[in-house]
Amino acid sequence: MHTNELRNCKATTPMKTEKQGLQQLLKIATPFLLFTTVYTVFVLGLEEYFGDHIYKISGQIGSVFGLAVAFFLGFRMNSAYDRWWEARKIFGELTNNTRSFVVKIYAYYGNADNFKETAxxxxxxxxxxxxxxxxSYIRQLKNEMHNNFKPTFDQPAIELLNEFSINVDNKISNELLAALTKSIEDDFSSQANIEKGDLMQHINRFYDIQGKAERIKNTPFLMIYSAFTKIIVSFYVILIPLFVGDIDLGGEDSGFEFLAVPIMVIISTAFLTINKLANLYGEPFSENKTSVTIDEICKTIEQNCNEIKAKLE
Structure with missing residues (x-):
């Protein structure tokens, strides 16, 4: 029904294996890894050049500070995952409701006694x-989650929208549900109130699902807390060399002080990556590898609908 918007939509391949997850994790973590390596080598070089332990702070302070930052990140990551999982449940509910709705259309419209004589x-x-x-509603809801509120329609879609008096200047998803509601209300006879009421319940569930999705889409994810966490994590990463310093196992000539570099890099990269993952999972409808795969879900729903539609031909 929609042409170019389906072909040009920025599709993302979902991560289905641990290997794909590891590849995406490395892609996210690599910039942090490079930055922290350069920064750590620079700071450690200054210490070695100007004198041993000239700026080292008590490691106990670093442990307490690091524990506090870990709690911040833990809460933020849990909140982001809850938001992501709620979005996934919403589109799972959309899948179930749409399948049931079109099957009942197929069943109820197979009995002429359910309808007025004129219909x-x-x-x-x-x-x-x-x-x-x-x-069309499934496609449009997906489009709206991707901020494409006015997609391009092909000629058959335009004819269908015109036939049901869809005003594309309004919110198209609402217009489509209103058209479905009016058509069902006009077609069914008073003797088929049970069937009509059943279909209307599915329409109501479409409204509920859309409202839940829009609530997540339109509500920023704890932006003040996000900014605060970013500042705290960045500040902690900057201070890590002061907490760790170099390692003097075996004396200054042993070379063990260079063990401080991978230790500081691993700690810094871990904190920065977790914060980045929380930001990504906090936006479940964005078009990235960590978002909910609504394109794939909606494609499956459309395929199921077309299978039922083919039975009516």
Whole structure:
């Protein structure tokens, strides 16, 4: 129904294996790894050049400070994952509700006794069009989650939207649900109130699902706390060389002081990467590797709808 927006949408390949997860983790962590390595070598070189332990702070202070930062990051990561998982549950609910909705359209529109006499002509064609509207709704909801509120429509889609009086200047997802509601209300007879009420419940669930998705999409993820955490983590990473210093095992000529470099790099990279992951998972509808794979989910829903639609041809 939608042409160019489907082809040009920035699709992301979901991570389905541990190897893919490791590759993405390395991609995220590598800039931090390089930065902290350069910074650590620079600071350690200054210490070695100007004198041993000229700026080392008590390691106990660093331990306490690091524990506090770890608590901050732990809370932030848990909150981000809860937000991501809620988004995934919303689109799982969308999958179930859409499948059930189109199957019931197929079943209820197969019985002419459910409809008014004026609506009994071409019932199968009408059912196909309602399933087509459902597919358009799924696509549009996906578009809105990707901030594409006014997608490009092909000619068949335009004809369907015109037939059901869809105003594309308004919020298109709401217009599609309103068209589905009005069509069902106009077609079913008073003897089929159970069937009509059943379909209306699915429409209501579509509204609930859309509202939940928009709540996550439109509500920034703890931006003040995010800024505070970023400042604290960055400050701690800068101070790590002062807490660790060099390592004098075996004396100054042993070369063991260079062990401080990988230790400081690993600690710094770990804290910065966790903070970055929390930022990514806190935006579950963004188009990156860590976001909820709504493109793939909606593609599956559309395929299921088309399978039911084909039964009406």
């Amino acid at each position: 009994r002509a071409n019932i199968n064609i009408k059912a196909q069009k309602l399933i087509g509207l459902s597919i």
